[in-house]
Amino acid sequence: MTDIAPEKIFEKMRSETPLVQCITNYVAMNIAANVLLSAGASPAMIHAEEEAGDFAKIASALTINIGTLSPQWIAGMKAAANGANEAGTPWVMDPVAHFATPYRANAALEILNLGPTILRGNASEILAFSGATSGGKGVDSGDSVEAAEATAKTLATERSMVVAVTGEKDFVTDGKRVARISGGSPMMPQITAMGCALTGLVGAFSGVHRDDPFEATVTALALFGVAGARAHKSASGPGSFSVQFLDQLAAITPEDLKKEAGIELQ
Numbered sequence: 001m002t003d004i005a006p007e008k009i010f011e012k013m014r015s016e017t018p019l020v021q022c023i024t025n026y027v028a029m030n031i032a033a034n035v036l037l038s039a040g041a042s043p044a045m046i047h048a049e050e051e052a053g054d055f056a057k058i059a060s061a062l063t064i065n066i067g068t069l070s071p072q073w074i075a076g077m078k079a080a081a082n083g084a085n086e087a088g089t090p091w092v093m094d095p096v097a098h099f100a101t102p103y104r105a106n107a108a109l110e111i112l113n114l115g116p117t118i119l120r121g122n123a124s125e126i127l128a129f130s131g132a133t134s135g136g137k138g139v140d141s142g143d144s145v146e147a148a149e150a151t152a153k154t155l156a157t158e159r160s161m162v163v164a165v166t167g168e169k170d171f172v173t174d175g176k177r178v179a180r181i182s183g184g185s186p187m188m189p190q191i192t193a194m195g196c197a198l199t200g201l202v203g204a205f206s207g208v209h210r211d212d213p214f215e216a217t218v219t220a221l222a223l224f225g226v227a228g229a230r231a232h233k234s235a236s237g238p239g240s241f242s243v244q245f246l247d248q249l250a251a252i253t254p255e256d257l258k259k260e261a262g263i264e265l266q
């Protein structure tokens with residue numbers, strides 16, 4: 001791939017309003033749903049084991065975020081992933097703080113072994129999959145994106161999935177192609193669940209651009225970057241940033257994305 005047309009993928013996402021099943025944590029549910037609605041997708045927070053697999057079969061995409069775990073949640077996540085795999089629904093995994101406890105690490109590995117289409121995490125989360133000690137502090141990253149790039153490439157190649165490492169400048173790979181996405185704001189890590197909401201948005205794009213989850217992921221990250229950079233200009237702190245960010249997500253047009261996206265392909 002020498003080029004990418006994020007504006008076309010964005011236009012398609014807005015016109016199709018994909019139904020995105022989000023299994024996410026208690027902290028993220030509201031912001032993730034609002035991010036999806038502002039961007040033009042249709043979120044549904046469906047996680048009970050009894051229905052998660054059936055819903056994954058009718059959804060455009062599924063996202064699984066392990067932020068607030070308990071045995072019931074894990075059962076729902078596995079049922080959803082199995083349903084998605086059966087129906088060919090793309091799904092995104094967000095391994096929140098999986099390195100922090102053995103319980104969490106084991107659950108993350110079991111879900112990873114079900115074969116997500118895309119893995120999206122912060123640098124410490126991706127790095128920790130190599131077995132290296134990460135500098136992460138709970139859900140917050142303590143490592144640079146660069147430090148996790150090699151692990152991302154290995155994971156992408158060995159598991160045939162797209163891996164996105166987010167931070168100051170995001171990194172995306174499918175093992176062959178590489179993209180770096182700039183934009184955003186240093187205020188973003190000061191607002192809880194921004195990464196979780198981004199995982200939902202990656203789901204939305206992967207649901208409408210099924211032939212190329214790498215391009216879908218790059219487009220989602222680029223849109224987040226543009227909305228973050230725009231919100232930064234008018235925000236006076238994390239509180240007003242959150243509000244501005246949603247407004248910007250809704251205001252950005254495909255043409256704006258084409259002009260302002262900070263995508264470098266390699």
Ligand SMILES: Nc1ncnc2c1ncn2[C@@H]1O[C@H](COP(=O)(O)OP(=O)(O)O)[C@@H](O)[C@H]1O
Pocket residue numbers: 121122123139140141165166167168169170183184185186187188189193194195196198221224225228
């Ligand atoms: N220092 C930064 N400057 C600009 N954007 C950032 C910065 N840190 C994080 N982001 C952006 O915030 C979003 C969430 O990423 P991240 O903070 O890595 O995830 P998480 O919330 O899961 O830890 C991404 O869009 C990322 O590009």
Ligand SMILES: Cc1ncsc1CCOP(=O)(O)O
Pocket residue numbers: 025027028067068096139140191192193194195196197
């Ligand atoms: C604070 C917190 N605790 C458990 S999940 C969660 C939200 C994490 O959000 P993000 O990974 O987007 O920073």
Ligand SMILES: [Mg+2]
Pocket residue numbers: 094096121122139195196
């Ligand atoms: Mg996170």
